[in-house]
Amino acid sequence: LQITGLILGGIGMVGTLAATFMPQWRVSAHIGGNIVVFETIWEGLWMACASQLGIRLQCKFYDSILALSPPLEAFRALMCIAVILSIISFLLAIVGVKYTHRNKVISIFILAAGLSFLLTGILALIPVSWSAGSIIHDFYDPKVPTPLKRELGAALYVGWVSSALLIIAGAIYSIFWCR
Numbered sequence: 001l002q003i004t005g006l007i008l009g010g011i012g013m014v015g016t017l018a019a020t021f022m023p024q025w026r027v028s029a030h031i032g033g034n035i036v037v038f039e040t041i042w043e044g045l046w047m048a049c050a051s052q053l054g055i056r057l058q059c060k061f062y063d064s065i066l067a068l069s070p071p072l073e074a075f076r077a078l079m080c081i082a083v084i085l086s087i088i089s090f091l092l093a094i095v096g097v098k099y100t101h102r103n104k105v106i107s108i109f110i111l112a113a114g115l116s117f118l119l120t121g122i123l124a125l126i127p128v129s130w131s132a133g134s135i136i137h138d139f140y141d142p143k144v145p146t147p148l149k150r151e152l153g154a155a156l157y158v159g160w161v162s163s164a165l166l167i168i169a170g171a172i173y174s175i176f177w178c179r
Contacts, residue, residue, distance in 0.1 A: 001176055002097045002110070009093055009117050009169035013086040015162025016124050020079040023049045023059060024153035026135055029146075042153060045076050071134070075127035082124040086166065089116035093173065107177065114173030121166030128159035 023044035042049040049059040062068060068076075096109035132152055138144045139151065 001172060002093075005114075005117075005169045005172035005176070006090075006093050006097055008165045008172070009086075009090055009113070012117070012121065012162045012165035012169060013083075013090050015158050015165065016079070016086050016120070017083050019124070019128065019155045019159035019162060020045065020083055022153075022155035022158065023047050025131055025155045026150040027153040029139065029149040029151045043150065044153075044155065045072065045079060071130070075131060078123050078127045082120050085116055085120045085123065089113050089120055089166075089170075092116060093169075096173070110173050111177040114170045114175075114177060117166050117170030117173060119170075121163045121170060124159055124166065125163040128156050128163065132156050 021044075023042045023046070025045060026043040028039070028041040038053060040051045042051075047059050047061045049057055051057045065073070090113075092109050092113035096107065096113050099107075099109070135150050135152055139149050
């Protein structure tokens, strides 16, 4: 059970790291009768990318931190905290698995890993879900011009899966510690 929690937590940690740095949080939406699309736009937490005809990809980091919207700054901060906390959780889980049978006092690492995995999953879930809600709201808002409408990107799905894995790993470790 501990090894399963460690594997799920490790996959969740890698997924959180990947979702944080992937540029596909918001992807340009192709709406209407125009089948020929020359450019696809990706917007992430750190950069925006444009792909012409699926051949040439150009990415540019955002110019200024001060020019970012407050939600994007909050998403960045929460995801960075989640990445750091997931690494700490994983290390706590490794120590807990290694020494849990030798010393009961050290099994407190199991509880710490469980709680920090749970917290990490929740921290990663907040910006991913908030961003998805904003994208969906703007997509159906008639006031938003069609070229500015976006769809859910792959990073959001990676974020949801990794959050779920982290929460499951945290629940496994917390339940294991209680027993």
